[in-house]
Amino acid sequence: MSHDLQGLPVTGSAASVTALNAAIHDYYAWKGDPVGVLQQAAQDDPSFNLGNTAVASLLLLNGARGDALPVSSAIAAAQAQIGHGTRREQLHLDAAKAWAAGESIRAAELWEDILLDHPTDALALRFAHDTYFYLGHSNSIRDSVARVLPAWDTANANYGFVLGQYAFGLEEAGNLAQAEEVGRRALEINPEDTWAVHAVAHVLEMSSRQEEGIVFLNDTSPHWKNGRWLAVHNWWHLAVYLIEVGRAAEVLPRYDEFVRPKIKDDFILDLVDAAALLWRLELAGLYVGDRWQEIAAQWLTHADDHVLVFNDLHIALASTGARDATGQQALLKSLNHYITEGSGDNREISQDVGRQIVAAIVAFGQKNFQRVIDLLWPIRYKWIRIGGSHAQRDLLSQTLIAAALGAGNNKLAKALLAERSAWRPTQRSKQLFSKVLSSRSAN
Template sequence: MPRDAQGLELTGSPQSAAAFDRAVADYLGWAGDPVAALQQATTVDPGFALGHSAAALLLLLNGFRGDNPAVTDAIAAGEAALRGASEREALHLAAAKAWASGDIVDAAGVWEAILLDHPQDALALRFAHDTYFYLGQSLDIRDSVARVLPEWDPEGPNYGFVLGQYAFGLEEAGELRKAEDVGRRAIERNPADGWAVHAVAHVLETESRQAEGVAFLKDARPQWSAAHALAVHNGWHLALYLIEEGRLEEALADYDRFVAPRIAGDSLLDLVDAAALLWRIELADGHVGDRWAALAAQWLTRVDDHVLVFNDIHLALAIARAGDAGGIERLKSSLEAYVRNGRGDNREITADVGRRLVDAVIAFAGGDYAETVRLILPVRHKVARIGGSHAQRDLVTQTLIAAACRAGNRALERALLAERLAVRPTPATRAAYEAARARAA
């Protein structure tokens, strides 16, 4: 029986095992097309059990609904291949079925069970990593890797990618010094490791090291751009530094050059980054012109998906700022039906906190700042439930502060800025705080 690059047995042909290794390396490196590689392998080798479930899971993690035919067909083919599969491979299929049914937390539990017996299962480790990110579970992002890292061979082909995952988990858990050290070690092994670059970029942003962050990402752009599926996101991190430094035109120029051409590709991460970037530029009193229209039109093709409420919030950013009244009503109606009739973890998160945030950004875009404050303030400490990173969720905090300012709520504005200044002591935050104190006086 063939084995993968980590030495784990695979049910399938040697050719399928080789295709699996390429797909895993591409997935970890945000490069290539791992789904296509797996689908091609399973077409030739229908008994390649893990290939079917891995393809289904990659589609799900990339925003496909559980009832999408590409997902259901892959799961059905995985079921048909189970007769000769191992227990580990059967568990991977169980995780795919759980995620497709909306049971995201249960899927993560299955991968953790796999990792107890097979700590070098690269797919289980990365699937769990991405899932904890989608759930906003910062400590699990870190600890899932920490539990297995000693079992990985430092000389193995994918060890650097695991270091990059660990670096991001450390950053999200607040261990910034260790995160930067581990992340830079991963980059030394592989300068094109986009996720490790991303982890260090998070550290620099969290510590308000904007000038250093700009230099770091600009100097390494030829390398991290090779991780094409993450290139827009790392460029988004560069934009965060530029916005904080007041270099709005430079951030917009990068948007036009690197982000706008990718919108039609319908990558959810690219669409999220595009919406968040334009919104933040406007919060900083920048002008984005008619850039919202094309982005809103693309987002509306996803209006009924409701895979993650994190995505729905960014959809709302785009259609609200594009002034698409019909799109706003479509989203509200679809969300109401989803909360009423849907099931699963994302439905619960949507009902608990996500729906209020969708309504809040729509209110903000419509100029109802007092309503924005009313909607966000009671749930601001539950925002982690929508998933994403601390840096991504900071958009909610920035929107709340701007809403308090524009609503004339001087006491709240000053208090929120003082809170922010304590954790992000940037020149822009300090200037905003001093201006708020002056207005309050």
């Protein structure tokens, strides 16, 4: 039996293990085609059950439905060979099955079970990390890496990537100074670690160091701008900095250059970034023209997926921005049916907060600002359940502030802006706060 770069036994040929090592590297580096590499290896070597299982998990974590044919086929192929596999490989298959059934929390628990016995299992570590991100479990994003980090050899080729992963967990858990230190250490090991760049970018955003962030991302751009999977997202961070320092007018030309051409590729993270960025630009007072139509058309092909509330939020943003009432109603109808007839963790989150968030976005587009307030204000401290990062969910805070201003509720707007300026004292926040304070109706 061959062993991977972390020293773990793998059922399959030496060529399959070589493919696994390459796929793990590319998965952590956000480059290449790890799914394609593993699919080919598993086709060439049917005994390579972990290859098929990893394909299923990667597809699910990239936004595929559990009943999608590529997912179910990969799981079936792994199941057919699992009798010759190890207990670790069986747990990987069980986790993929759980995710496919909508039990994402159970999947994370199974990956954590693997890590207790095999703390250098790179797939389990990253799969759990991504799942916690989707669930908004900030402390788990941090702690899942902290638990295994002492077991990793600093000379291992993937050690720097694990540090970059830890840096992001530290940031999401609020440990900003440590997150920056660890993230920059990861970049010293590997300047092309786009996830470590991303982690430091989050630190600079959450500590309201936008001007530093602009310099940092521009300086590191040669290492991330051509990356296949995270380049748009790191560019999104740069755009968010520009909006917050009053340079929003610079964003649209770059959106057309870096984001717009990627929409047709249907990569979910790029679709998220496109919709979120256009929405933020409009909140900042810019007109984005017909750009909404193409992003809405692409997003609405996923209106019945309901993989994550976070995705449904961005479908709502896109269809609302495009003033597509038919698309909005189709999304709401589908979401209601999913809540009534569906199952799994995301269904429960959709019922608890997702439906209200989607309805609030639709109401915002109708300028029914009081309804936006009625829907969002009571659940604002539960938004974390939809997953994503603190920086991404900040869009909802900005939408609620805009709704308060639109409804003429300056008392609420003043309170929200005072709160925001205390922890996010950006130029834009301070300007809005000053404007509200100068209004007679703010008292």
